[in-house]
């Protein structure tokens with residue numbers, strides 16, 4: 001199967017999961033993320049989250065839990081000029097939001113609210129599929145691949161990436177491209193994967 005075929009198939013599987021199953025899954029992952037971050041000083045720790053869309057595991061419970069614990073959170077925003085790149089902006093309950101070209105909620109772009117990748121401690125990221133080596137298949141924009149490249153090249157010593165996913169999005173082996181960077185960790189409702 002090609003990447004595009006796999007992407008379509010996995011997206012279809014994810015979209016067909018029942019609503020109550022999705023809700024339980026989101027809560028289970030919120031618990032696991034909370035466990036994983038235990039011991040970190042919340043006020044001093046910045047966690048990049050994302051707003052789920054297109055059948056992704058619901059991240060609202062994760063975001064809610066991080067706020068309850070006092071973590072600093074940021075959300076990805078499509079870069080206004082650099083195609084295929086993300087910016088990360090401060091995100092709190094009173095952040096003014098807008099919708100990007102894909103219909104995903106993101107903070108209004110204000111330069112004061114941009115947080116450099118070097119100031120982010122934990123990068124929670126979406127995926128469409130993953131395999132037993134931590135390889136990741138995304139939506140196809142290369143956005144997170146470009147973000148992960150900074151980490152992989154050692155430019156972000158504090159950053160730690162963790163993928164969030166349904167168990168149903170795992171395949172035994174993904175086709176890998178030169179720019180793909182495997183994730184060190186993925187949290188699903190059923191398992192905490194460390195690669």
Ligand SMILES: Nc1nc2c(c(=O)[nH]1)N(C=O)[C@@H](CNc1ccc(C(=O)N[C@@H](CCC(=O)O)C(=O)O)cc1)CN2
Nearest residue numbers: 007050051052053076102104126138139140141143144
């Ligand atoms: N929740 C969430 N936020 C995210 C991402 C994500 O995967 N999930 N991204 C992670 O990169 C970025 C947005 N990336 C996207 C890339 C492609 C399409 C998209 O709809 N592309 C095609 C259809 C592809 C398909 O359905 O297979 C299109 O434009 O029609 C949407 C978002 C930033 N924010």
Ligand SMILES: Nc1ncnc2c1ncn2[C@@H]1O[C@H](COP(=O)(O)OP(=O)(O)OP(=O)(O)O)[C@@H](O)[C@H]1O
Nearest residue numbers: 136137138139140141142143144145146149177179
């Ligand atoms: N580090 C990079 N530098 C330059 N181009 C890149 C980089 N990473 C990915 N790309 C480009 O981005 C495009 C999309 O890549 P790919 O299909 O792997 O996206 P994805 O991982 O599914 O999406 P995303 O990371 O946005 O969730 C590819 O055409 C690739 O050439």
